Amino acid sequence: MSWKGRTADIERPPIAEINALASELEGQGRDLVNLGQAILGLPPPVKAVERVREWIESTSLHVYAPDPGQPEAREAVAGFLRERKGIEASADRVILTCGANQAFVNSILAVTRPGDEVVLMVPGYFDHDFAVKLAGCVVREAPLRLEDGRYAIDIEALEAAMNERTRAVVLVSPGNPSGMVATRRETERLCEMCARRDVWLVSDEVYDLLTFPPVSHVSPASLGIHEKVIVLGSFSKVFALASWRVGYYAGPADMIEESIKVQDALVVCAPVPSQVAAMGAIESVDAYVPAAVEALIERRDALMDGLRGWSTVEALAPEGGTFLLARLGVVDDVEFCKDLLRETGVVTVPGSAFGAPGCVRISFGNQPAERIAEACERMRSFSA
Ligand SMILES: Cc1ncc(COP(=O)(O)O)c(C=O)c1O
Incomplete structure (x- = not known):
């Protein structure tokens, strides 16, 4: 063997x-x-790097920080989600991670058991496929629909990929590699379907602000249709901080609290200098x-x-x-x-x-x- x-x-x-x-x-x-x-x-953003420089000069203790993140960093991300994406977020419902990839792993491990199924849309991001399999879960694929020169969410294909073992559906919008930005109507229908079936909707929004007018991104967490939405975000893309490995996820309070067990087992906390850079980035958004x-x-x-x-x-x-x-x-x-x-x-x-x-x-x-x-x-x- x-x-x-x-x-x-x-x-x-x-x-x-x-x-x-x-x-x-x-x-x-x-x-x-x-x-x-x-x-x-x-x-x-210049401020992201400046904030880190100031932090290094003012710090003598380099100890483990709180698992979910520095309180100010959690508040900064919550503020960003409220102001930029219309999500009713609060600091205690946000966890800083080593990039959105780790946020995805934390989320999947927290809401599934081995043998459960997770639906991914294809074409899609291969690390999601890997993470679901590493969690001991089964990947079900649902194709996106190519329509009028763009990819669209295919609710019927998603429903066909689901069964009683389905725990979560993953949306990536803007999509990698599809370049799709789900429309408000598509996002609403997806939320309604997930609510009806009582499954988690994991929404990877790492390219959120990188959209091309007149198109803009709508987060399923901003619609108030479905409670069980986990939003994944990143500082790698919009703020060009990929090497700093910092991202986050936000979700319902009990899910966030439960997932701290995963955070502790994997990394304890996201690197504090990276969290400081993230705060500087958020300050520079405009x-x-x-x-x-x-x-x-x-x-x-x-x-x-x-x-x-x-x-x-x-x-x-x-x-x-x-x-x-x-x-x-x-x-x-x-x-x-x-x-x-x-x-x-x-x-x-x-x-x-x-x-x-x-x-x-x-x-x-x-x-x-x-x-x-x-x-x-x-x-x-x-x-x-
Ligand atoms: C859809 C998607 N999610 C997550 C990531 C990884 O983001 P991070 O650098 O925050 O881990 C990428 C990077 O290519 C991506 O395309």
């Missing part, structure tokens, strides 16, 4: 292969354009986010324009997030991304990593518009 445990049920994501190849080529001195990572390639979205739109347009002349791909206009999904005229997307990287030095991510074979995810958030235009020129010279 193999010594392997739960990890044996998970396939290594093809993204790891692409990253390994990229490192190898970089080692050979190749000039790569990375359109792989789903991040905002901008410096984080000054920082509009400019970040403007830069993102310029980058998105550079990519959409550049891809227009490339008959190999058919790009879907994203409604939010830092990337787009494009359909390929070829079948093996993993080989496609590797060949593209070897020949042109452009890093992209195969759609099969997200349950979208035959597609490629191309990020525009992490490169200036000129660099994206150059990447497109290189890609157009590549014949799949």
Whole structure:
């Protein structure tokens, strides 16, 4: 019998292969354009870093902090949720984590038992699939519906994926890699369905403020339809603080209290310097986010324009997030991304990593518009 445990049920994501190849080529001195990572390639808010500098100078004790987070950081996140997303949040219903990924793990471990089922929408974010399986639960997939050039939530497909063992449904909006921002009506219907079936709705909102007008994000927790909503947030995306590993989740008081057991077992608390950076980021939201979205739109347009002349791909206009999904005229997307990287030095991510074979995810958030235009020129010279 193999010594392997739960990890044996998970396939290594093809993204790891692409990253390994990229490192190898970089080692050979190749000039790569990375359109792989789903991040905002901008410096984080100045205040976030300043606050950390002040904190280091004023602190002599470096001890464990309260599990759910510094009281001021919890209050800052609650204020953000109230003011920016219309969620009736309070500090005691928020926990700071090492990124939204850990927030997802905490949430799933707190509301499921092994053997329970969790419904994920596809195309979707592979780490959710991994986390559900690592929790000993079963993943049920429900496809998003491609309609009028955008992805939409398919309530019928979700219902078909559910049964009496279903504990939770996961929504990612803005969606990775779909670029979908669920409409208010879709979100309402999803809440109504989850309320009727009495299942948790885990709402991953890490790209929340990164939407493209006239589209904007609606949190299911702001609608007052369903009590059992857990909101996941991150400072990695909107505030470009990915290396600081800080995010959060907010939910009903009893769920939050219960999940502190998971928090303690995994990390005790999110790194305090990162929580301080998070507070600085929230203070900067008005000054920082509009400019970040403007830069993102310029980058998105550079990519959409550049891809227009490339008959190999058919790009879907994203409604939010830092990337787009494009359909390929070829079948093996993993080989496609590797060949593209070897020949042109452009890093992209195969759609099969997200349950979208035959597609490629191309990020525009992490490169200036000129660099994206150059990447497109290189890609157009590549014949799949
Ligand atoms: C949908 C989604 N959720 C969560 C994460 C991870 O966020 P964090 O850096 O806060 O762990 C990502 C990162 O790519 C993501 O795309």
